[in-house]
Amino acid sequence: MQIAVASGKGGTGKTTIATSLALSLAGLADVRYVDCDVEAPNGHLFLKPEFTESAPAVIRIPQIQTEKCTACGRCVEVCEFHALAQVGKNILVFPQLCHGCGSCTWNCPENAIVEVPNPIGTLERGMALENIEFFRGLLTISEPMPTPIIRQLKKRVYPQPNTINIYDAPPGASCSVVETLRGVDFALLVTEPTSFGLHDLKQMLGIVSDMNIPSGVVINRDGIGDDSLKDTLQDYNIPILLRVPFDRVLAESLAAGRTLVDVYPEYRDILRELYQKVTEIVGGKTK
Amino acid sequence: MKLIISAQNPSLEAQVDRRFGRCMWLVLFDTETNQWEAFQNPGASQSGGAGVAAAQLVVDKGADVVLSGDFGPNASRAFQAAKIGMQRFTDSTTTVQEAVDHFKYVK
């Protein structure tokens, strides 16, 4: 079972819910927690993994072999991202613009381009609390593109039977969130009952609808806003699976790095029930 | 000498555009013939590729010096490789013509 935890708006509690969900399910099956917020990952602060594996995340970028290059300019012409420029007889490569698509390499009539790895981040794996297998990616500061790291990170979570994979998504509603959601069975959308939460949740509802992923909502900090969220969700036919009331004590504990299930152990059962509902929804999916 | 000046509109009276990569127009001015021509900047609506796209045009037009407000790292690299001079506008430069005059007459 593959579950993504996403939100739209930042700071609604994705990591809070995702890590506690992982801890609650750890007794039932082999749980993998995958921190896909490679720009600003926080899961490790709660699950406390010991990283035993680390590898660079790379994009393959072109390297021009000048002895074979005839400066025909074909590579510059085919690059959709302006990552190559021609200056006289020299071809310049701009690594930060390169998407690693290989198009220039395929198209060079002289076979003058080889691809070399350009590291843009790291991929890490280790064991965390309660035998949870922990994966994460980390984007190197100043590198612009998180999506290739998320793609490579997910590939390292090798498929195995009877595992529950929890993907903690980045905030927002752009391509890095889509990459996190690709291929999952269910999207758990964590929101807050404010206009900001609702606005950004609608972006997420657009995405999960386009991607045909069943979803359900967790309302975090319930009580700080009004109930207009509930009406909107009824229109979209998305179930509210859990409400976590706003609680200053909880907020302070989370700030200190304690998990939700650590502060309120009753949430272990509540989250297991949530998982049950998720399996029912996924099992009953008829699309 | 062939100059390229980043501008907001395609004319010598146009306001200069201080950002090179995303300016709207690139005005090519030949100081020997006083002829000029304006080209839409292919980098105008680009993100990171702007500087490269705009620099490619400058290189292709055979410019000797490019005048602008500031140059990003990608454009700078391309111009250094092409041995094209980069010069910044003074604070008081407002039009393309002023930029050209300043280049010609102030040493």
Added chain:
Amino acid sequence: MSTQNSKAKQLIILSGKGGTGKTSISAAFAHLSAARGNSRPMVFVDADVDAANLSLVLQPGNLDPKEFWGGSLAEIDPEKCINCGACSAVCRYDAIFPDPKNDQVQWIDPIACDGCGACVYACPTGAIAMVQQQEGNWFQSNTPYGTLFHAELFPGRENSGKLVTLIKQQARLYAEDIQSQCVVIDGPPGIGCPVISACAGTDLGLIVTEPSLMGLHDLKRVLGTLRHFHVPSVICINKADIYPEGTRAIREYAAAEGIDLIGEIPYDEKIPRAMIEGKPVTVLFPDSFAAKAIQEVWHKTTSLLQLQED
């Protein structure tokens, strides 16, 4: 010494971690700047284009959407496709597979397609073309507190960095036209492409952080990013009283890094209340602890930017 024609300064507000309060603070700044009745009004930009919330608080009038055309996506013409599979052989994004509606031809998943064009050149029959995409809309809107440049990226799209660059550029041009003193940019969370686009070329970075372990961790990442792009930065701590040990840790970090800590805003439920009412907290609850603390941060920020306050 600023002259009448001096270029508008640019302030970027970032956080690293989402949800620390950038937008609530940006909205308050818009109100405070407008309330001064300055002859050189500020211009605001909401650079969080896939989760744009500033307009929910600044309440612009009639929205006039302008189309944002981002990159291109590849599309296969089924009439020309001979199902040779050369396209899927070169695609690195798992975007090409047999058409679910007609398995005799290949189909490109627009969600997976990266827009690289490799398949276009691989296709022997010229069946694939790059089609430019509208990826969102952007707006130049009038709010009760001045002009706001904002955007809505269609859900799931790429090129958010490009859209940020576009609205920043539009704001900058407008700021020049009206001789504005400053463009204030409410930034997105994270440190990737849209953050880089948002902070490029800005004069001052204001990092809004919170005293949690998460806040401190992400503060370090975003400060590293601002430094890489040569943006001098200061910090303010929002919800400062929820975890005093965390606040201490941030103070120590700031001191060690030589970064000024210019304010500590206590947790105040007036902030989410104001968010829900759709107004800046300084408008609805001007005497609240939060509003007063935000005013302090505002004064310090404007003086760091050396703005005239008349």
